[in-house]
Amino acid sequence: MRRVVVTGLGLVTPLGADVETTWANLLAGKSGAGPITRFDTTGQKCLIACEVKPADHEYGFDAGKRVDHKIQRQVDPFIVYGIDAAGQALEDAGLVDMDDDLKMRTGCSIGSGIGGLPGIESESIVLHEKGPGRVSPHFVHGRLINLISGQVSIKYGLMGPNHAVVTACSTGAHSIGDAARMIKDGDADVMLAGGAESTINPLGVAGFAQARALNCSFNDRPTEASRPYDKDRDGFVMGEGAGVVVLEEYEHAKARGAKIYAEVVGYGLSGDAYHVTAPHPEGKGAELAMRMALRKAGLEAGDIDYVNAHGTSTMADTIELAAVKRVLGDDLSGASMSSTKSAIGHLLGGAGAVETIFCILAIRDQIVPPTLNLHNPDEGTEGVDLVPLVAKKRTVRAALNNSFGFGGTNASVIVKAI
Amino acid sequence: MSDTADRVKKIVVEHLGVEAEKVTEDASFIDDLGADSLDIVELVMAFEEEFGVEIPDDAAEKIATVSDAIKYIDENKG
Numbered sequence: 001m002r003r004v005v006v007t008g009l010g011l012v013t014p015l016g017a018d019v020e021t022t023w024a025n026l027l028a029g030k031s032g033a034g035p036i037t038r039f040d041t042t043g044q045k046c047l048i049a050c051e052v053k054p055a056d057h058e059y060g061f062d063a064g065k066r067v068d069h070k071i072q073r074q075v076d077p078f079i080v081y082g083i084d085a086a087g088q089a090l091e092d093a094g095l096v097d098m099d100d101d102l103k104m105r106t107g108c109s110i111g112s113g114i115g116g117l118p119g120i121e122s123e124s125i126v127l128h129e130k131g132p133g134r135v136s137p138h139f140v141h142g143r144l145i146n147l148i149s150g151q152v153s154i155k156y157g158l159m160g161p162n163h164a165v166v167t168a169c170s171t172g173a174h175s176i177g178d179a180a181r182m183i184k185d186g187d188a189d190v191m192l193a194g195g196a197e198s199t200i201n202p203l204g205v206a207g208f209a210q211a212r213a214l215n216c217s218f219n220d221r222p223t224e225a226s227r228p229y230d231k232d233r234d235g236f237v238m239g240e241g242a243g244v245v246v247l248e249e250y251e252h253a254k255a256r257g258a259k260i261y262a263e264v265v266g267y268g269l270s271g272d273a274y275h276v277t278a279p280h281p282e283g284k285g286a287e288l289a290m291r292m293a294l295r296k297a298g299l300e301a302g303d304i305d306y307v308n309a310h311g312t313s314t315m316a317d318t319i320e321l322a323a324v325k326r327v328l329g330d331d332l333s334g335a336s337m338s339s340t341k342s343a344i345g346h347l348l349g350g351a352g353a354v355e356t357i358f359c360i361l362a363i364r365d366q367i368v369p370p371t372l373n374l375h376n377p378d379e380g381t382e383g384v385d386l387v388p389l390v391a392k393k394r395t396v397r398a399a400l401n402n403s404f405g406f407g408g409t410n411a412s413v414i415v416k417a418i
Numbered sequence: 419m420s421d422t423a424d425r426v427k428k429i430v431v432e433h434l435g436v437e438a439e440k441v442t443e444d445a446s447f448i449d450d451l452g453a454d455s456l457d458i459v460e461l462v463m464a465f466e467e468e469f470g471v472e473i474p475d476d477a478a479e480k481i482a483t484v485s486d487a488i489k490y491i492d493e494n495k496g
Contacts, residue, residue: 069435070457134467137459 004180005418006261007253008093008246009357010085010194014050014239014344017061018088022344023361025059026369027391031223032344033237038200045209048222049200050239050345052081074138075147076116081242081350082148082196083155086110089192090156093246093258098156106190107160108149109179110244111171113349113405116143118201148196148242160188166349168405169310170269171195172243173352173413177267179247189249194353196242205238211277214238215313226346227373228311228339229321229381236312239345243353245360262360262415265398266299268292272408279316283323285410286310286402290327293412299398302333304414306368306399308355311339312346318380320402331383336394338387342372352403356413359399363417367393422469422495423488429464430484433457443485461487469495 009019014032016022025032032050041047053060063072066087067080086108090096098106123139141147146164153162161182165174172195179193199205208214215235218225226237253260270292272285279286294301307324311317317339328335340358347354362368374388385392398416427441436451447453447461462478465471465487471494473481481487 070433070452073433073435134463136463137456 002184002186003250004183004247004264005250005253006245006264006360006415007248007258008089008095009261009360010088010092010244011241011354011357012052012061012081012085013241013347013354014052016059019357021059026340026343026358027367029370029372029390030343031372032239033222033225035222036200036205039202044202044205045216046205046214047219048225048237049205050237051200052241071151075142075151076119077198077240078112078116078196078242079142079148079151081198081240082110082244083151085194085196085242085244086148086152086192089244089246093248095190095246102190103157104159105188106158107162107182107188108152108158109161109163109165109175109182109191109193110148110152111165111175111195111349112145112148112197113166113168113171114197114199114204115145117199117204119143121201121203152192160191165195167409167411168407169346169348169351170403170405170409170411171349171352172354173356173401173403173411174269176245176247176264176353176356177269177411177413180264180267183247183249189252191247192244193247194242194244195349197348197350198240199348200238200240208238213277213314224373226313226342228309228313228317228342228371229377229386230374231376231378233313233317235314236341237345239347241347241354242350243357245353245357260418262363263418264413265416266293266297266412266414268296268412270410272410274408277406279319279404280408281319283319285408286320286323286404287326289410289412290323290400290402293400293414294327297414297416299414301328303398304328304333304335304400305394305396306359306362307332307335307337308359308399308401309337309339310402310404311371312341313339318378320404321380321384336368336385336387336392338369338371340369342374352401352411352413355403356401356415359401359415362396362399363415366396367391368396420488420492422492425468426465426484426488426491429468430461433461433464441484443483443488445484446482448482465491471495
């Protein structure tokens, strides 16, 4: 059977424009949250978000580093983040210069939950104010979700499978799981896989606030707003950015002497069949996805040392925790579980990929990132190590990422030390 | 250099992300400045906006170089 390993990582997050900066800031307990600076928030209920910082910030993002000026002008920010993260991952894997045979065996599976909402919003204003003749000719392909995969394939000449998952907040995890299967199935030897999102725009923030999903009660204390499992949690804080990994067939990676971070050993997916935004109250879908991932991995509950929870800082946190307990045991069989959304916010379609990368780094460095702002754990959290406030050194042999999305879609990915 | 030429070149630099020195009057948008057909549609829209001119599709198709654009604008602006 073909095995799939991770040989490259790329991140653009509210805590850094690369993997090591993000990881260091995350372990240091920093928060990426702050007042929204992208637009005038007058009249909005939610005034805060975890924005990717501008280029002049200490850990800001310089779009010009890997994305042509012309493309930056034509596409939505989620595509810019995705192209950059994919470039980082290829550089990390030592695969920027591939021969033609390998290019034909290398594909892209980089998705997004929502896609180019800021551009849809602004261009619809152009349409109404100036007429159809002023709509940009780049409008459509600058907003489409599969255009990260499209742009990346064009930039690097990658002619393998070109795919893009759209499963709301499960996108990043599904992208990695599906891409790993493509390698197992022999469709490709290398896949760039991940997700990106950028919807910190008036319509995006208003839409999620109206759906009662966003935190609107900590506007004066942005860094305290994302507080998974805490009694005072009151909705998620929107984040943005991208996470992309290089997945590679194990023998292929070994033969070229690649640095191997971890193996993708388990992938489970399911549907809640319950409600468009609320999770099943008993977390049945989440449980199914986790059990499937464990079974595929051939692992037992006690083999998982770290769970990167979906944990969005909503009422659903404790539903997920109950499901994790049913799968791993009341004490999670000794595993630690944290929600890094407490620090970087909810990256929506990027979340599952970014958080799987955190699982991989937890294995690499034998340390688990903290759940910030967890001062008063909610009922049902007793006896579980939710890694409150500070990172924790510990053995991490295998780690599980949960990602759940609107529509009742669930994905679990397990990575393991090689 | 005319005022029209200056403003046209500024738009081209901004939209195509090319260095200002490359935007000579006989530069071809496609062959010399790396534009594709959609970039030209966008440039034409930007010229229309900047100069308040209408550039119908059949006229836009004939604009291949920077000087073609300057000439059309100078002849047609109000």
